[in-house]
Amino acid sequence: MALALEEAARGLGRTAPNPPVGCVLVRGGAVVGRGFHPAAGEPHAEVFALREAGEQARGAAAYVTLEPCSHLGRTPPCVAALIAAGVSRVVVAALDPNPRVAGRGVGRLRAAGTEVVVGVREAEAVRQQAGFRALITRGRPWVVYKYAVTLDGKVAARGEGNGAVTAAGARARVMRWRNELDAVAVGVGTVLADDPRLTTRGVAGGRDPRPVIFDRRARTPLSARALRPGTVVVTAPDTDTAPLEDAGATIVRAATLPGALRGLGQLHLSSLLLEGGPTLASAFFAEGLVDEVRALIAPKLLGAGLAPLNGPPRGMADAAALRAVQLESLGPDVLVTGLLNDIPRLGAAGDL
Ligand SMILES: NC(=O)c1ccc[n+]([C@@H]2O[C@H](COP(=O)([O-])OP(=O)(O)OC[C@H]3O[C@@H](n4cnc5c(N)ncnc54)[C@H](OP(=O)(O)O)[C@@H]3O)[C@@H](O)[C@H]2O)c1
Ligand SMILES: [Zn+2]
Structure with a gap:
């Protein structure tokens, strides 16, 4: 087996x-x-x-x-x-x-x-089979929230991907995930700040995930590197998207995040690598839409910088505890993975 x-x-x-x-x-x-x-x-x-x-x-x-x-x-x-x-x-x-x-x-x-x-x-x-299981029972992709932080819990404010935070081994692992998941998502804030390509690089036989940009008001520049034919742009229902459509984007219109995920499910996207930034990731987290976490932790102290998630303060007793936690060393860095939601087994259609 x-x-x-x-x-x-x-x-x-x-x-x-x-x-x-x-x-x-x-x-x-x-x-x-x-x-x-x-x-x-x-x-x-x-x-x-x-x-x-x-x-x-x-x-x-x-x-x-x-x-x-x-x-x-x-x-x-x-x-x-x-x-x-x-x-x-x-x-x-x-x-x-x-x-x-x-x-x-x-x-x-x-x-x-x-x-x-x-x-x-x-x-x-x-x-x-988490992606397949999420798609067939919930009609939406399995959401994997990936982020890289320093030991004091800061994501780099700028810089493509997490190159600045973690070392080569962690970066290679992220590329493997991009190769293995159907789609990779960022908010328009990250597009405007970093202009990421969201491609798979350095993986033999690799292929690119479908880029998904969460951008309610269609602020994505037509010159954005992640904007290619087939790139999905998730907008508010009434946003004018004609220029993006001319650029080959596939538009998903939704008033809510669960609605957006159902739209991605209809495009047969069964798994989504959520790469940030903090605003979009916090919105997913607040709605219970982060299914799995993959955190890369670099043994460095930054002292200042953005936290990966923000939101109203809560007590430690209310912290979302990961299940099925696994640890792995990637060169100097540590990968912590775990689940926040259960992977559907049998039945339970339409719980979103
Ligand atoms: N080190 C890392 O791991 C990492 C990874 C990614 C980004 N970053 C850094 O994060 C910074 C960008 O942060 P950010 O928080 O502005 O970027 P972001 O989360 O990528 O984008 C935020 C934008 O997403 C849009 N959005 C669309 N749907 C949304 C929803 N349902 N809820 C909330 N927002 C939604 C909002 O714009 P509209 O309201 O117009 O839709 C919002 O302003 C950059 O400096 C970047 O370098 C770091
Ligand atoms: Zn068969």
Whole structure:
């Protein structure tokens, strides 16, 4: 399953509205096939693994990161392909979160006499599928709030990205996240101050996330480096956006942040890397729309500067505590990750 999760990761940022899925076929202790879902409209992971295995799939065990599909979509159901190939055992990391689908794939496999195990490395799989799960159950992207601070909790006031705060390892990690998430968002304040490109740089085989600029009054300069064909600009409902549209921007009109996120969901953006600045991030945080936090902390003291979040004071007892916290050293810097909202598992449609 670890190999299957690695396979699935190759599809991150490329499969929406479909999930990233990986599949590994094992027979007699050897891997005989592997595959991942590369993009919506392309074959599913199981199909690639079965193709590679050929006749060796007969009697093999399949390790799949998400319950195989049992319904006819753009491609024939994988459950039928697994049964036809003679796979004798299917190990599933996590059930499909779609309440109309959940359990059916497993049920059909069992009805055909295939042994099925569910729940192997489930937490990692669910985490990897957070975007897909948020999109299908909530109709909005999974929001990952990323920021870099000094040890005294200050973000640099200026400077592209966080180059000034953290070292090369942290910067490379941010580029990997941009490669893996569907979209990257900033407020117009950051566009005006830093003119970021919001591209993926230095990642082999990398691709750029879709830039999203939160800009209620359409103040984004037409010369902004993040403004390219397909860039999403989120504005207030009645803002004149003709010049931005002429520049190729996709406009999402919304009166509220939850409405804006639903608009991004309709564009099939399943995950959003929220890169700031403080005003926009604080608005997301205040509305409970930050699902996951990735904080990069540099062992430096600045003494003055912007805090990553601001808002009305609250007592420590009311602080939002992260769950599933993980720590990692990145050269001199420390990465702290954790969840503020639960990743949807089964059901619970439309909670926004
Ligand atoms: N080191 C870091 O991690 C980092 C990262 C990013 C930025 N920064 C720094 O942060 C500074 C910019 O800060 P900032 O707070 O002005 O930038 P910001 O948060 O990127 O942009 C703020 C603007 O976003 C717009 N906005 C759109 N929808 C909004 C909503 N629902 N709620 C609130 N605002 C919304 C508002 O303008 P409208 O009202 O016109 O829509 C607001 O003025 C820069 O100096 C930059 O260098 C640092
Ligand atoms: Zn399938």
